[in-house]
Amino acid sequence: MTTASPSPAASPSPAASTSSASSSVYADTACPPPTGAATGPRRRRTLLPFSPWHLLLAPLCLLFAIPLIWLLLSSVMSDAEINRFPPSLWQSGIDLEGYRYVIGNAMFPRWFANSLIVSLTAVASNLVLGSLGGYAFARMRFAGSRILLALMLATMAIPFQLTMIPTFLVMKRLGLIDSLGALIVPSLVTPFAVFLLRQFFLSLPRELEEAAWLDGCSRLGVLWRIVLPLSRPALSTVAVLTFLTTWNDLTWPLIAINHDTQYTLQLGLTTFQGQHHTRWSAVMAGNMITVLPVLLAFLFAQKTFIQSITSSGLKG
Structure with a gap:
């Protein structure tokens, strides 16, 4: 009876044993093999403590x-x-004479309060109405929904100069001219807010909403409890952009407001510029005070703003 001898292929070769031993040594020491191809790019990356793009940015x-x-x-x-x-x-x-003149002006706190009221009201209404409209266009299918969406988006291409006079006539019929209502009502909801929130809602998985429906949650309950908590980046973006647009608006308040007690901050700063003399120090100080709220709002919402812009454009 003969016994089968092990085949030569089964016995490890000296080269294989040497490579396995070397790989085990590198695995134990957690060091890569000293190859030039592996260490070259890594060595070049350590020359700069930051990205090379920073040299351009x-x-x-x-x-x-x-x-x-x-x-x-x-x-x-x-x-x-x-x-x-x-x-x-x-x-x-x-x-600091310009700051003293601006802050010492009796009407400046009133103008600041008017701008704050108009801007915060516009932000709140755009968040509420924009969320309802965006969710309806994103999840509900009804007759003419695509046509209504196309018409709404088409209004974004119409310049304000064409709708300025019709808006003034509507506000005059409502009796809101020369009041803060004339500044608030046209800004209650914007097509951009509806469109941005719709795009973000489309990126959310439907499975989360379907699970809530199975638990007996209504559509508004799904929007309030499931969708809106996940949409904080988009809501922050809408809030920042709406606040920025309303706070810096000058053209429409210049048309709709006549009395100085209803002036906004941007409109009130124009009173520092006279026909023959302009207090440029006061104008610059007032503009600096005006810029600070917008700058702080953007800095606080910068992370969510970028996240919303990148995510809402992925799915149409």
Whole structure:
């Protein structure tokens, strides 16, 4: 009876044993093999502590920040230094006369309050009505839904100059001219808010809503308890953009408001510019105070703003 000898293929070769031993050594020491292809790119990446794109983005950011920096510097200059030609980048001292004039103006707190009321009301109404409209266009199918959506989006291409007079006539019929209502009603809901929220709702999985329906939740309950908590990035984006647009609006308040007690902040700042003399220090200080709420709102919502913009454009 013969015994089968092991085949040569079953016995490990010396080269294989050497490679396995070397790989086990590298695995134990958690160090990669010293190959030039593996260490070259990694060595080049460690030369810069940041991404090479920052070398291009940093000058661009500085370029876009120049107007804001010049506004800040001009707000602490005197009128003589602002009107000097050529302008000086470094003033002799800090002059807060413009801020004193703006804050000491008796109507400035009233203008600030009017702008705050109009902007916050527009933000709240766009969040509520925009969510209802966006969810209806995203999840409900009814006769003419696509046509209504197309017509609504078409209104975004119409410039405000064409709808300015019809809007004024409507507000006049409602008796809202020369009141804050004339500034609030046209901004209660915007097509952009409905469209952005619709796009974000389409990116959410339907399985979450179907599970809530099986548990006996109504459609409004699904929207309130399931959809809106997941849509915080889109809601933050709508809030920031609506606040920015309403807060900085000048054209429509200039048409609809006549009495100075109903002025918004942007409209009130125009009173600092006279026909023969303009207090540029007060104008710059007032604009700096006006920019701060918008800048702070964007900085706080920057992360959710970027997340909403990137996610809402993925699915149409």
